[in-house]
Amino acid sequence: MAIRKLVKGRENAKQYLIDNEKDRDEIVNKVQSFLGVEKE
Numbered sequence: 723m724a725i726r727k728l729v730k731g732r733e734n735a736k737q738y739l740i741d742n743e744k745d746r747d748e749i750v751n752k753v754q755s756f757l758g759v760e761k762e
Contacts, residue, residue: 739746
């Protein structure tokens with residue numbers, strides 16, 4: 723049961739990022755900055 727909830731949460735998170743481009747871009751930029759990755 724816990725595995726199903728975990729998978730469902732992951733699916734919901736992926737769909738949220740697909741539906742919310744602005745939030746996705748902000749997260750990507752912050753992670754890249756934290757990791758020291760050059761932005762394209």
